[in-house]
Amino acid sequence: MERGDFDPGSHGTGSAGPPAASPQGEDALRRRGESMHISRGTGSAGPLAAAPLPQEGGDDAQRRTGVFLSFRHFFIALQFFTRIPVTGRLADWVGFSPAMLRASAAHFPGVGWVVGGLTAAVFAGLLTLLPAQPAAPWVAAVLSTAFSVWLTGAFHEDGLADTADGLGGAVNRERALAIMKDSRIGSYGAVALVLALLCKAALIALLAQAGGLLLASAALFAAHVSSRLMPLFIIRTLPHVGDTPQSKSKPLAESIGNAGVFTGVLWWALAMGLVVSLLPALHWFAAVLGALLGLAWMWRLLSRRLQGFTGDGLGATQQVCELAFYLALALAL
Numbered sequence: 001m002e003r004g005d006f007d008p009g010s011h012g013t014g015s016a017g018p019p020a021a022s023p024q025g026e027d028a029l030r031r032r033g034e035s036m037h038i039s040r041g042t043g044s045a046g047p048l049a050a051a052p053l054p055q056e057g058g059d060d061a062q063r064r065t066g067v068f069l070s071f072r073h074f075f076i077a078l079q080f081f082t083r084i085p086v087t088g089r090l091a092d093w094v095g096f097s098p099a100m101l102r103a104s105a106a107h108f109p110g111v112g113w114v115v116g117g118l119t120a121a122v123f124a125g126l127l128t129l130l131p132a133q134p135a136a137p138w139v140a141a142v143l144s145t146a147f148s149v150w151l152t153g154a155f156h157e158d159g160l161a162d163t164a165d166g167l168g169g170a171v172n173r174e175r176a177l178a179i180m181k182d183s184r185i186g187s188y189g190a191v192a193l194v195l196a197l198l199c200k201a202a203l204i205a206l207l208a209q210a211g212g213l214l215l216a217s218a219a220l221f222a223a224h225v226s227s228r229l230m231p232l233f234i235i236r237t238l239p240h241v242g243d244t245p246q247s248k249s250k251p252l253a254e255s256i257g258n259a260g261v262f263t264g265v266l267w268w269a270l271a272m273g274l275v276v277s278l279l280p281a282l283h284w285f286a287a288v289l290g291a292l293l294g295l296a297w298m299w300r301l302l303s304r305r306l307q308g309f310t311g312d313g314l315g316a317t318q319q320v321c322e323l324a325f326y327l328a329l330a331l332a333l
Contacts, residue, residue, distance in 0.1 A: 070107070070263070077104035081111050082151055105235065106260035108228040109267035116224025116271075119148040120217040123204070127213055137216075141204035144220070145197060159315015160196055161189030166312070167305050168192070176305060177241070180312050196319055203326035210333050218275045219287070219329055225271040226288060227322035230295040231314040232256055232264045234302065241308030283332035290328025294321040 075094045079086040080101070086094060123144035130136040149157060166180035168188030179186070185193075208216035240254045276284055298317040302309050 073100060073104045074107040074110050076100055077107040077111050078114060080104065081108070081155055082115060083153055084114070084151075102254070103260070105232070105256050106263035107267065108232060109225050109264045109271070112225035112228035113221075113267065113271060115148060115151055116221040118151065119144050119224065120220040122147045123208075123220055124213055124217045127208060127216075137205040137208040138201065141201040141208070145201050145204070148224075149197075156315040156318040157193055157196070159312040160319040161185055161193045162312035163310075163316035164192035165189040167301065173306055177310070180310060196323060199323055200326065203323070203330055206330050207326065207333075210330065215279060218279055219326060222271060222275045222284070222287065223291075223322045223325040225268055226291045226325055227294075227318045229264050229268040230291060230298075230321040231317045232261050233295060234299055234309050234314060234317055236261055238299070238303060239308040240310070241306050242310045283329055286332035287325045287329035290324040290326075290331075291321040293328075294324030 072094045075086050075090070076096070078084055123140050126140035126143055127136060130139055162180045165182070165186040165188045166176040168186075171179065204216060204220065207219050211219075235254075235256045236258075272284065272288070295317065298313070298320050302313045302317075306313065
């Protein structure tokens with residue numbers, strides 16, 4: 001993820017992802033704030049890294065295969081895309097290999113379960129504790145948004161800014177890719193980032209005012225899961241076009257098979273089933289449709305301008321689909 005990518009590229013420094021050997025793989029996880037959309041220009045805002053992860057091999061590898069393999073892939077994705085550390089005996093059990101890191105892409109929506117669930121809990125807690133005033137939903141929305149940005153190390157926000165910088169102007173494909181690798185933020189990126197955060201907070205506050213605390217909290221959870229499913233379809237249908245020598249995270253999400261997409265859809269279906277069981281209503285279908293429209297728009301943009309995807313593009317896709325989910329839900333109420 002070029003400087004802030006959701007996958008291949010370089011989050012803030014133009015470098016990312018894990019190399020082939022175990023020490024480099026550990027180092028990539030330790031520096032994913034630089035390698036994936038994080039630390040914009042400074043390379044210092046990345047999520048906390050876990051303790052060194054051992055390479056699997058021999059009997060150790062056989063012990064770790066089987067029914068718990070998906071859980072290990074999930075923990076790798078969680079460690080890579082959040083500040084939540086995977087350390088000690090858990091890290092030893094999870095293990096590490098480039099193949100496992102690639103497989104962890106299928107669990108992006110699972111990361112959304114954690115990020116969305118914690119963000120929804122923060123929002124609900126704040127709105128419950130704050131005085132019952134008209135500004136309370138806004139305060140809760142802003143602070144919960146800030147929490148989600150902190151928890152993910154601004155991975156996806158950085159990708160959005162990079163993509164806006166690269167594709168905002170009328171430049172050719174090569175120039176756009178070069179701009180997206182630049183660690184500095186430009187005017188397009190700054191405007192896109194500010195507007196996205198403002199719209200996100202405003203829509204969450206609106207959902208709380210129009211639908212109540214439970215609906216807004218459920219929307220936060222569902223939006224984080226749904227928006228992390230959408231990039232998988234881009235990975236599945238478009239080629240990766242990042243600079244291979246510089247995109248150390250290329251193996252993370254260069255491609256994904258049907259089984260990986262199915263795993264992601266399963267994470268999403270379980271989340272939406274939970275939400276619909278709590279609040280049965282047709283407006284959830286409108287919200288998912290909004291996210292799909294956001295995906296279609298980003299797919300067309302990346303296909304037309306870059307003839308493929310970069311990590312930054314995947315991060316931007318997550319942000320656009322999350323916003324589209326909130327907007328469509330608000331319009332359907």
